[in-house]
Amino acid sequence: xxxxxxxxxxxxxxxxxxxxxxxxxxxxxxxxxxxxxxxxxxxxxxxxxxxxxxxxxxxxxxxxxxxxxxxxxxxxxxxxxxxxxxxxxxxxxxxxxxxxxxxxxxxxxxxxxxxxxxxxxxxxxxxxxxxxxxxxxxxxxxxxxxxxxxxxxxxxxxxxxxxxxxxxxxxxxxxxxxxxxxxxxxxxxxxxxxxxxxxxxxxxxxxxxxxxxxxxxxxxxxxxxxxxxxxxxxxxxxxxxxxxxxxxxxxxx
Amino acid sequence: xxxxxxxxxxxxxxxxxxxxxxxxxxxxxxxxxxxxxxxxxxxxxxxxxxxxxxxxxxxxxxxxxxxxxxxxxxxxxxxxxxxxxxxxxxxxxxxxxxxxxxxxxxxxxxxxxxxxxxxxxxxxxxxxxxxxxxxxxxxxxxxxxxxxxxxxxxxxxxxxxxxxxxxxxxxxxxxxxxxxxxxxxxxxxxxxxxxxxxxxxxxxxxxxxxxxxxxxxxxxxxxxxxxxxxxxxxxxxxxxxxxxxxxxxxxxxxxxxxxxxxxxxxxxxxxxxxxxxxxxxxxxxxxxxxxxxxxxxxxxxxxxxxxxxxxxxxxxxxxxxxxxxxxxxxxxxxxxxxxxxxxxxxx
Numbered sequence: 001x002x003x004x005x006x007x008x009x010x011x012x013x014x015x016x017x018x019x020x021x022x023x024x025x026x027x028x029x030x031x032x033x034x035x036x037x038x039x040x041x042x043x044x045x046x047x048x049x050x051x052x053x054x055x056x057x058x059x060x061x062x063x064x065x066x067x068x069x070x071x072x073x074x075x076x077x078x079x080x081x082x083x084x085x086x087x088x089x090x091x092x093x094x095x096x097x098x099x100x101x102x103x104x105x106x107x108x109x110x111x112x113x114x115x116x117x118x119x120x121x122x123x124x125x126x127x128x129x130x131x132x133x134x135x136x137x138x139x140x141x142x143x144x145x146x147x148x149x150x151x152x153x154x155x156x157x158x159x160x161x162x163x164x165x166x167x168x169x170x171x172x173x174x175x176x177x178x179x180x181x182x183x184x185x186x187x188x189x190x191x192x193x194x195x196x197x198x199x200x201x202x203x204x205x206x207x208x209x210x211x212x213x214x215x216x217x218x219x220x221x222x223x224x225x226x227x228x229x230x231x232x233x234x235x236x237x238x239x240x241x242x243x244x245x246x247x248x249x250x251x252x253x
Numbered sequence: 254x255x256x257x258x259x260x261x262x263x264x265x266x267x268x269x270x271x272x273x274x275x276x277x278x279x280x281x282x283x284x285x286x287x288x289x290x291x292x293x294x295x296x297x298x299x300x301x302x303x304x305x306x307x308x309x310x311x312x313x314x315x316x317x318x319x320x321x322x323x324x325x326x327x328x329x330x331x332x333x334x335x336x337x338x339x340x341x342x343x344x345x346x347x348x349x350x351x352x353x354x355x356x357x358x359x360x361x362x363x364x365x366x367x368x369x370x371x372x373x374x375x376x377x378x379x380x381x382x383x384x385x386x387x388x389x390x391x392x393x394x395x396x397x398x399x400x401x402x403x404x405x406x407x408x409x410x411x412x413x414x415x416x417x418x419x420x421x422x423x424x425x426x427x428x429x430x431x432x433x434x435x436x437x438x439x440x441x442x443x444x445x446x447x448x449x450x451x452x453x454x455x456x457x458x459x460x461x462x463x464x465x466x467x468x469x470x471x472x473x474x475x476x477x478x479x480x481x482x483x484x485x486x487x488x489x490x491x492x493x494x495x496x497x498x499x500x501x502x503x504x505x506x507x508x509x510x511x512x513x514x515x516x517x518x519x520x521x522x523x524x525x526x527x528x529x530x531x532x533x534x535x536x537x538x539x540x541x542x543x544x545x546x547x548x549x550x551x552x553x554x555x556x557x558x559x560x561x562x563x564x565x566x567x568x569x570x571x572x573x574x575x576x577x578x579x580x581x582x583x584x585x586x587x588x589x590x591x592x593x594x595x596x597x598x599x600x
Binding site: 066068143145147155157158159161182183184185186 | 311
């Protein structure tokens with residue numbers, strides 16, 4: 001009897017452990033001797049991302065499969081892969097790829113927002129911290145499904161059939177980038193960079209970015225674009241130093 | 254029996270429609286546009302408002318509704334066959350169809366809930382073709398020609414050739430399903446050459462799957478041509494064999510052209526779906542030819558029954574072991590004269 005009870009308990013414990021393995025791990029608290037960035041000596045890396053050559057035209061989107069999407073885009077719509085302003089490229093995710101060592105960074109509790117508006121994901125490219133909430137909302141008067149396709153983190157697919165619905169998700173592990181899609185509206189895509197530190201930005205306003213509060217050190221900084229791939233640079237900054245770098249992607253032929 | 258036969262044809266035709274609807278789901282990338290199952294965005298499936306059938310939902314939800322209809326038709330088919338058909342093995346086949354369609358529905362739900370794992374999706378595609386084969390077989394077995402026509406041929410070579418061809422077609426369909434569900438449809442983006450070569454100069458898993466499907470097409474075409482040639486040469490007077498053999502040649506030619514256009518059009522959904530449906534037609538036609546080549550063997554376990562279901566006497570190619578059910582009794586005997594009569598008529 002005792003053996004049977006023990007076996008049953010072990011089976012339940014094993015099942016619970018197996019199921020628990022599917023869940024995202026909650027972010028752990030800081031270790032006792034956590035190494036933190038000294039803001040008094042921190043520097044920053046700023047810069048621009050440029051496109052060498054003419055940007056390809058973004059193809060038009062056919063939204064005829066959903067009247068709501070058509071009504072929200074009366075002048076038509078195009079894909080947003082190439083957002084170029086005077087040779088500067090926007091929607092590029094720039095982040096510190098390595099070199100940070102064992103610094104500890106608190107995870108923000110405030111959610112990063114990803115909205116579905118006008119049958120688009122807004123913003124198109126964004127970053128979030130591992131363990132930080134990502135609030136995904138539907139501002140459209142039509143149905144969407146939020147389908148994340150990560151490689152490292154668990155995939156999910158959530159329906160949002162009503163305007164105003166919000167689902168909050170977190171990614172436990174670092175991953176650059178996590179594609180999002182809507183299978184209802186095949187043109188809807190977003191890309192989310194998940195990082196275990198705060199040094200990331202998405203280019204905007206003339207392809208500019210800023211990685212501030214960086215401790216002195218040598219870093220690999222990477223720029224990611226959904227069509228053009230990645231470029232990396234090694235950057236060394238001294239305490240309180242501000243350094244400017246430029247990434248230049250080649251336009252596709 | 255004639256109404257049962259008409260009904261089996263309806264179920265088989267509905268299955269073709271279902272395969273087409275499923276093909277459109279995959280071809281348009283709509284497989285996960287309805288994230289829940291068996292409900293649809295929280296609605297009971299049959300009460301999901303029509304104004305919400307937008308984008309990919311149109312394909313996925315239609316597929317579910319057609320599948321439900323085919324499921325209901327199959328329930329009726331199983332019951333009807335059980336009550337009307339005197340042959341035990343045909344009645345069992347009716348329930349095999351029911352089991353297959355239930356399993357198919359579960360696989361369909363599972364692949365949605367598990368986010369389209371290739372193994373489950375490929376299994377769903379493969380079982381769809383098997384279910385179609387069962388419904389088509391039932392349509393053949395309940396047909397007037399099967400039950401009353403002249404004896405079939407007794408040709409072991411034809412049986413082996415036709416069986417191998419049908420098996421090859423099915424394997425080819427599974428390869429195609431693997432290609433579709435692993436996104437390898439454009440792994441080789443050129444046709445007929447692969448990156449300008451007969452053999453791909455580089456190999457990845459996707460390229461290997463894609464190339465296997467192309468190589469399979471060559472193999473299947475050779476099998477079909479060999480079978481058709483053999484039928485024409487040795488059984489040219491048998492319309493029941495020549496017609497499916499010639500149809501096979503036409504269908505496989507159409508299938509190759511469609512396959513080329515699938516690549517040239519970069520997976521245009523309608524062309525892609527027609528390719529899938531025509532593949533099912535190739536399989537079904539090859540199966541019909543195969544079953545007809547086995548007709549003598551199969552008829553050794555059935556009685557010769559007239560179109561209205563009443564057993565009758567008649568010449569047979571060999572002593573017939575009857576196995577028919579009259580008034581709830583199954584008779585088995587090597588004496589065809591006695592057992593071909595309903596119970597009581599030979600007392």
